[in-house]
Amino acid sequence: MEMLEKAKDKIMMGAERRSLVMTEDDKRLTAYHEAGHTIVGRLVPDHDPVHKVSIIPRGRALGVTLFLPERDRYSLSKRQLESQISSLFGGRVAEELIFGADAVTTGAQNDIERATELARNMVTRWGLSDSLGPLSYAEDESEVFLGRAVTQNKEVSVKTAESIDEEIRSIIDRNYQRTRDLLVANDDKLHVMAEALMRFETLDSDQISDIMMDRPVRPPEESGNTSGGIGSENRRKPASLPATEEVPQT
Amino acid sequence: MEMLEKAKDKIMMGAERRSLVMTEDDKRLTAYHEAGHTIVGRLVPDHDPVHKVSIIPRGRALGVTLFLPERDRYSLSKRQLESQISSLFGGRVAEELIFGADAVTTGAQNDIERATELARNMVTRWGLSDSLGPLSYAEDESEVFLGRAVTQNKEVSVKTAESIDEEIRSIIDRNYQRTRDLLVANDDKLHVMAEALMRFETLDSDQISDIMMDRPVRPPEESGNTSGGIGSENRRKPASLPATEEVPQT
């Protein structure tokens, strides 16, 4: 039973990559980053529940927070989309609060891309912006023909492009601020969860609940994984850093 | 005879996909969405009549409202086009009225695309906008050559592009508002039809008429399908959601 659970986790979260040598500082940064995702995901409304959070490197990711929906999703509400955007910023905001603005890293690149993409689709495809209205401003992707879109005239005007940019920015800013407010108000939990991650490397749903309830964190053996289904994750990937050269070790 | 009728419906509406597990909440949202299309389609002038409305998932659609014209159409009047735009917004507006602005979903993506496309063609191809006049602002699609249009200079100026955007927005906004006014004034019918859909899953033309006339809805066996011809539908498709991973069930 436990083996089955572990096999499932491996499929969902990716194979561990313990060969990656990380310093205590790297681990601490990752712990606060993932804890930020997790705590915000617990506090915003209608967010998928956290299944697990871990600072064991997997694939290209240094840490993973795995959210799993309770049932299949056929559509997402505006409230759910904004909650996702907020939890995506949990990592960066935690870095900023704990280590200061100059110490925030390139590690949030993927979170920023996904949050921007969600906000863009809200405005240009899903009609979820009051200022832009229920219009589609996105090109129909199926009409690409011979290396260019036949429907080139669908490109929005200069003024509309500016309104779209402003609206995307506005969605991002209000959710970034919400994330900041939530983590400032819950910085005690942030420290506790980061410490727990440093000690246990991985926390499951029950352990996360302990921290959110200000209870002592139960040890891993007392905890069991439960849910299943389709998961969405916030992984902390290293950014595309400027190219460097591998040097053989002596 | 009944078998023939069912075969025809299957061709027109797509094969049912009852394997899709939907919660009561999903069904209720879909019921109000489809009821919104149906009621608005009945109330706007010169709209094709509703043949059937259903909340049984078919293909990628969670629900279907099937409109069938009474005869072949060789051209559409400005009035007919605006009525189509209005009924396309029936689904989103119903969601907004019943569940609130934060609960509206990505499920209207396809309706929004089609409404925007109709409004764009009215302005840029069919000369149906007073402010832009009887000019063609669309590229002639037949002249694409070697991966680009030979007639690149046909691109409109910055100022004209802005006028086109404003006029499309104006057409969308006045029809969205009409749809809202109609559904607010007929919210009793909206509730009744959504309830009937929750109970019967599919309603035919006679049953819809019962609801629009404030008559008790006749049961399915007393109702018979009639018309035929070329149909246009509003299907409620799930949006292109952010990618998630399939997880094996335990």
Added chain:
Amino acid sequence: MEMLEKAKDKIMMGAERRSLVMTEDDKRLTAYHEAGHTIVGRLVPDHDPVHKVSIIPRGRALGVTLFLPERDRYSLSKRQLESQISSLFGGRVAEELIFGADAVTTGAQNDIERATELARNMVTRWGLSDSLGPLSYAEDESEVFLGRAVTQNKEVSVKTAESIDEEIRSIIDRNYQRTRDLLVANDDKLHVMAEALMRFETLDSDQISDIMMDRPVRPPEESGNTSGGIGSENRRKPASLPATEEVPQT
């Protein structure tokens, strides 16, 4: 002789397609549309003479007005070009005058494209605009190379693009207005010609002359076709309507 005449007409106007089932309303709309083209073509200066007008569907066209020049044309004067633009708008304006602004249809899409194209060429290729002067603003089509124009720098500036748009609009507007004035002043002939088309389906040059002279329309057998040469036509095609599905008839 009569057979030869019919064979020639078939070549010039396309094969009839009587299988297309049209309602009385469709026919009436088409009759007024084609009558509009015909009457304006007779009243503007230096326009090619009308050879025939018909509301029998041919190919994709619901009706045809066939103009034939009296001799080969090697160039067109500014006056001839504007007369063509005016007659192209005859169909749409007739729809608007008789059936009202909300009832005008997508059927003028092709007329609008051709009128816009003529106006654009007057401004950008033929130096026939006072405000833009005797300059070529169009890309030389022969220089397309490897999927793009080598001469990309020929693209006009933002300000010039705006001037071109304004000048095209001005040419279109003054000819649309001329067409409107002519059809308002000759609405008696519009009604008579539409009625004659409803009765005879096709009118030849002599019958059209009867109507323009306020004489009783001679029956088809008393009329004979004359001219030959290169013809230009205004066909009323159905617009590219939103895709619908064919449904088998029961």
Added chain:
Amino acid sequence: MEMLEKAKDKIMMGAERRSLVMTEDDKRLTAYHEAGHTIVGRLVPDHDPVHKVSIIPRGRALGVTLFLPERDRYSLSKRQLESQISSLFGGRVAEELIFGADAVTTGAQNDIERATELARNMVTRWGLSDSLGPLSYAEDESEVFLGRAVTQNKEVSVKTAESIDEEIRSIIDRNYQRTRDLLVANDDKLHVMAEALMRFETLDSDQISDIMMDRPVRPPEESGNTSGGIGSENRRKPASLPATEEVPQT
């Protein structure tokens, strides 16, 4: 000797195409058009001398004015370039002066293209504009690579593009005006030369000189052709007219 002369003319001017049936009006328009090119070419400074002018259709051209330089040209001065632009407008201006603004034809399309191209090169390649200065604003055509220019950043800014447009317009306008002034002041010669072209169809250098000197035009047999070398011509081609259909003659 005469045969040799005729063979040379055929090579230089293209084979005659006497099968083209032209009305007296077509011929008259062409005669004034070519006479306009010829007279302006004689009156502007440093222009290549006229070798021959003809209203016999050749290839796609309805008329030809053939200019031949007295010696090989390795570069052109600003004065020579502007003289060429002026003579290119001789045809259109003659049409306008004699037949009126509404009667000018699409026949100057090619002249307009060439004049615009010369003016554009003066400004963007040859540094011959005071306001734009001795800079190259044209893309280096040799750097096209894989379907696009590698040097995309060379595109000029919005403001510079506007200055280039204004400067090209200014060069065109001042030369169009010079052409107009010259033909108004020499309208007697315009009439005489057009008449001579209507009578003789082709005029050689001596006959043109007779007209420019207000002498009686010598008949063709008394005239002999002289020079040779590299020629530039103004041919009057029919514009790309809207597509029409060939109709078999009965």
Added chain:
Amino acid sequence: MEMLEKAKDKIMMGAERRSLVMTEDDKRLTAYHEAGHTIVGRLVPDHDPVHKVSIIPRGRALGVTLFLPERDRYSLSKRQLESQISSLFGGRVAEELIFGADAVTTGAQNDIERATELARNMVTRWGLSDSLGPLSYAEDESEVFLGRAVTQNKEVSVKTAESIDEEIRSIIDRNYQRTRDLLVANDDKLHVMAEALMRFETLDSDQISDIMMDRPVRPPEESGNTSGGIGSENRRKPASLPATEEVPQT
């Protein structure tokens, strides 16, 4: 052991190319350029330590400053990125301070490209700009399809493009100024290090430390190399100069 050390250096820094004939002036310029990189790299916070600096030409580079991180880097902080930008400008600023503004060379082309790229990514990918916020303004490179991006609408608006340009400029300017301040305050070390490079050609970490500590520079044989790992370098490459022709020597 010494051989191993030399082999490692050869792999890290590229094979020496002593055939390149350089004048004393060339060498002096390169010495100050590399000394500028080295000194700034030592003075800005959190910068990777300098492993070696050399003015022996290698490959296309006239000189090399090799920085090596102390451990693997999975992400970079804002502070580290700005320190890299500052050290990249060390070469150009040293040239300017020592030889004057008119004597600065094209040799910093590669440094400028890399500094601009880092600043651009800070603003458009890594969310490290206060004014632009935590948004992604860069196109997702993986979506290129059929020779164009499917997601063409992601292009930022005119106004946003201007903000991005301003923010990149601001990051560059404040780091260029910091570099200038540091080298002005340490111009004594700049002269000493350039002199040492002229004498020894290559300096290792210990020798660089001697100079930074105002100690006499130990000779090469007393110095030993230490670290290893992944290195980043500032090489001084000749710019892409205007094409010249090789001429055989007599």
Added chain:
Amino acid sequence: MEMLEKAKDKIMMGAERRSLVMTEDDKRLTAYHEAGHTIVGRLVPDHDPVHKVSIIPRGRALGVTLFLPERDRYSLSKRQLESQISSLFGGRVAEELIFGADAVTTGAQNDIERATELARNMVTRWGLSDSLGPLSYAEDESEVFLGRAVTQNKEVSVKTAESIDEEIRSIIDRNYQRTRDLLVANDDKLHVMAEALMRFETLDSDQISDIMMDRPVRPPEESGNTSGGIGSENRRKPASLPATEEVPQT
């Protein structure tokens, strides 16, 4: 020895093409043009020395001024770049001073292209403009992929594009003005050198020095060529003139 010298010159300057028939006027224009390059190249600071100047046509060039650097160049200073721009304008300015503004020719097209390219690179690649700063505004040419640049977002904003245009213009204008001032102040040498070129066709370094020193020009046989290395030339090429037709000579 003399033969070797001649062979070297042939390689450096291209094979002579004495078959080209040039008038005295053509030769005089070319002589002043090349003398302009040569004199300015001698007077601006840090310019490569002139090796030879000639008005014998070679390849497509009507004249050649050959500059040879004294040693290999690995980078160019700002001062050297501006001196090159100045000498490139020597030809056009000489034409303008001697023959007047209306007589300047298309022959400077290549000089203008090269001067513009140098100024553009100074601003966009080499960080040599105070107003644009040490940033790279040029696209990285190596990233072209599948017919378009992956890094499309690197395109500068409208405002930055305008600043780049203004800065390039400013560099060109100040060097054009310097060239003009130098040739006005040295017009005596301009006349003497052009005369010498008319007489000897080619001048070597010693003869050029004689003219610059106001000494009598030594005859060719008393002069000997010296240097070698990599040369850069200003050739006076005919522009891409409007297409003309070859005419067989009688």
